[in-house]
Amino acid sequence: MAEDSGSAFNIHPMDQFVIKPLFGDGDILWYTPTNMTLWMGIAVLAIIVLLVIGTRGRAIVPSRSQSIAEVIYGFVHSMVEDIAGKDGLKYFPYIMTLFMFILLANIVGLLPMSFTSTSHIAVTATMAMAVFLSVTILGIVKSGTKFLSLFWISDAPLILRPILAVIEVISYFVRPVSHSIRLAGNMMAGHAVIKVFAGFAGALGIGAVAPIVAIMAVYGLEMLVVVIQAYVFTILTCVYLNDALHPGH
Amino acid sequence: MAVEGDLVQMGALIGAGLACTGMGGAAVGVGHVVGNYLSGALRNPSAAGGQTATMFIGIAFSEALGIFSFLVALLLMYAQ
Numbered sequence: 001m002a003e004d005s006g007s008a009f010n011i012h013p014m015d016q017f018v019i020k021p022l023f024g025d026g027d028i029l030w031y032t033p034t035n036m037t038l039w040m041g042i043a044v045l046a047i048i049v050l051l052v053i054g055t056r057g058r059a060i061v062p063s064r065s066q067s068i069a070e071v072i073y074g075f076v077h078s079m080v081e082d083i084a085g086k087d088g089l090k091y092f093p094y095i096m097t098l099f100m101f102i103l104l105a106n107i108v109g110l111l112p113m114s115f116t117s118t119s120h121i122a123v124t125a126t127m128a129m130a131v132f133l134s135v136t137i138l139g140i141v142k143s144g145t146k147f148l149s150l151f152w153i154s155d156a157p158l159i160l161r162p163i164l165a166v167i168e169v170i171s172y173f174v175r176p177v178s179h180s181i182r183l184a185g186n187m188m189a190g191h192a193v194i195k196v197f198a199g200f201a202g203a204l205g206i207g208a209v210a211p212i213v214a215i216m217a218v219y220g221l222e223m224l225v226v227v228i229q230a231y232v233f234t235i236l237t238c239v240y241l242n243d244a245l246h247p248g249h
Numbered sequence: 250m251a252v253e254g255d256l257v258q259m260g261a262l263i264g265a266g267l268a269c270t271g272m273g274g275a276a277v278g279v280g281h282v283v284g285n286y287l288s289g290a291l292r293n294p295s296a297a298g299g300q301t302a303t304m305f306i307g308i309a310f311s312e313a314l315g316i317f318s319f320l321v322a323l324l325l326m327y328a329q
Contacts, residue, residue, distance in 0.1 A: 014327040079302070178313055185316035192323055232309035235302060 011199030013192045017119060039115045040123075043105040051100070072100070076234065083238040087245055094134075095237055098127065103230035106187060110219075110226060119187035121180060128180035131237050139244030150247040179236060186229045190222040265325040268318050275315020282307040 022033045054065025062070060076096050080088050102118055109116025117123050139147040151168040152161060194215055201211035286304040290297035 012327070014323070082302075181317060181320070182309060182313040185313070185320045189316055189319050189323070228305065228309070232305060235306060236309070239306070 011196060011202075013195035013199065016115070016191060016195055017188065019120075035115045036117055036120065036123075039108060040105065040117045043101065043108045043117065046104045046108060047100050050104075079235060080238055083235065084242040084245060088238065088241055091241060095234055095241075098131070098237060099230060099234040102127075102183065102233055103227065106226040106230055109187065109191070110223060116187050116191055118183055119191060121184045124180040124184040125176070127233075128176040128183075131179065131240065132176040135237075135240045135244045138241075139247060142245065143247055147244070147247050150243060175240065179233065183229055183233055186225055190218070190225055193218055194222065261325045265322040268322040268325065271318025271321075272315040275312055275318070278311035278314075279308050282311060 019028065019034050019036050021028055022035060022038060026032070028034060050065060051069050054063070054069045057063055057066060059066065073096070076099050077089075077092060080092050080095055084091070105117045105123075108114060109119065139150070151165045151172070153164050153168070156164055197211045197215045197218065201208040201215065204211065282304060286297075286300065286307075289300070
């Protein structure tokens with residue numbers, strides 16, 4: 001990048017997404033603890049504290065954490081049952097894991113000076129590929145060649161069916177791409193916007209009130225987006241699961 | 250005031266500005282989905298609760314494309 005001449009390039013909003021080793025400045029190998037692994041570990045720890053330790057009392061009249069854990073459990077359970085049907089409930093642990101991890105990794109990334117693990121395409125692409133591969137293999141194992149009836153739309157006129165089949169196959173393979181980029185893009189975009197406004201606030205003097213109010217507004221929006229993106233990832237996983245378990249138009 | 254820089258960076262910045270026009274389509278799309286949901290919910294309030302899930306899926310799909318264009322703009326601006 002060439003030398004900058006204005007204030008616009010003194011902000012580096014994308015620096016918050018760089019993965020750095022925690023101890024020292026060496027190479028990042030597969031066993032190096034980095035800020036990514038630290039914050040993913042914090043998210044998992046938060047899940048354990050909420051779900052395991054929160055429900056440890058098993059009270060009939062629940063305490064606050066038990067109540068939150070039960071509400072989340074009931075919510076995901078009813079979502080899986082509504083969309084994937086009764087036989088989709090066998091895969092409820094997987095979907096609950098996805099939902100809890102994405103929700104808490106996103107929420108933990110909202111803390112100041114933290115790092116959002118799900119803003120990296122590596123993390124979300126792994127989850128989306130896992131969903132895609134498991135759903136496809138499940139569909140093929142359960143239904144055999146009837147799985148291909150997912151692409152052959154019997155409601156359409158016979159002339160159009162081959163063209164529609166090609167379109168359906170392409171849109172089926174685009175699913176992991178859009179699934180992963182949606183989550184990663186939303187997380188990266190939200191945090192980058194906050195950092196850009198923070199750069200403006202640093203550059204102005206007393207007029208920094210305006211960017212700070214804007215940061216507050218974007219932060220509130222970001223809290224909503226975080227929960228909605230976790231919900232959308234999970235509900236799309238349930239929809240793909242339903243397609244695999246009950247194929248055919 | 251002479252501005253230093255090269256043609257590649259200028260092209261990247263102009264491209265980033267142009268990429269942001271994609272977000273207008275996404276905003277219109279999201280508004281369309283929510284507006285249709287609202288008009289249906291005001292006609293038939295008791296059936297509205299069951300379709301909030303569908304509304305959120307629709308919002309996610311149409312917003313994703315706006316996010317893709319924002320991503321392209323960010324990549325052009327900061328990660329040529």
